[in-house]
Amino acid sequence: MKAMIVYSSLTGNTKAVAEAILEIMPEGTELYPVDEAPEPKAYDFIAIGFWADRENADKKAQGYISTIKEKRVALFMTLGAYPDSQHALNTMENAKKLFLDNNNDIMGTFMCQGKVDPRLVQRFNSLPADHPHGMNAERKARLEEAAKHPNETDFKNAQKAFEGILKGR
Numbered sequence: 001m002k003a004m005i006v007y008s009s010l011t012g013n014t015k016a017v018a019e020a021i022l023e024i025m026p027e028g029t030e031l032y033p034v035d036e037a038p039e040p041k042a043y044d045f046i047a048i049g050f051w052a053d054r055e056n057a058d059k060k061a062q063g064y065i066s067t068i069k070e071k072r073v074a075l076f077m078t079l080g081a082y083p084d085s086q087h088a089l090n091t092m093e094n095a096k097k098l099f100l101d102n103n104n105d106i107m108g109t110f111m112c113q114g115k116v117d118p119r120l121v122q123r124f125n126s127l128p129a130d131h132p133h134g135m136n137a138e139r140k141a142r143l144e145e146a147a148k149h150p151n152e153t154d155f156k157n158a159q160k161a162f163e164g165i166l167k168g169r
């Protein structure tokens with residue numbers, strides 16, 4: 001099986017998860033940032049990592065995903081929101097649709113929180129409290145939790161998820 005991991009990562013969270021997953025992938029699995037990823041054609045299995053942006057995979061990841069056709073794939077995502085939130089579920093569902101549009105076979109998914117770029121947090125902080133993106137207690141708690149991720153448990157969970165995916169479960 002010729003396999004590769006392709007990740008899109010702005011601040012390093014998704015890259016760190018990609019590197020953890022690589023540790024349990026079959027020997028010879030290749031790892032690429034999305035800007036350097038080869039054409040998908042020659043690969044049997046592709047793991048794609050992206051960060052959440054506007055309820056979908058980030059734009060760079062979307063560009064690459066659109067080139068993947070009729071492949072076995074697995075998705076992993078890092079995001080600021082809680083993984084069990086409706087926002088997280090919607091985000092993953094929207095990303096999955098991009099793959100299904102091109103007849104890919106989705107073998108599994110994984111997601112975990114990832115610390116949000118401090119510049120964005122700064123922007124939230126500077127907005128009025130009644131602004132839809134303004135800071136409030138709930139958002140503050142979520143951002144503080146996100147700031148602790150991805151952590152060792154996330155890396156282990158990502159590895160477990162991909163071990164299961166590789167076994168075809």
Ligand SMILES: Cc1cc2nc3c(=O)[nH]c(=O)nc-3n(C[C@H](O)[C@H](O)[C@H](O)COP(=O)(O)O)c2cc1C
Nearest residue numbers: 009010011012013014051052054078080081114115
């Ligand atoms: C411009 C921008 C937009 C974002 N939009 C969302 C979003 O819509 N939903 C969400 O849950 N997280 C959002 N995030 C948080 C990132 O998805 C999260 O921090 C992710 O772990 C970043 O991954 P990276 O370090 O690999 O770039 C956003 C972050 C940035 C910088």
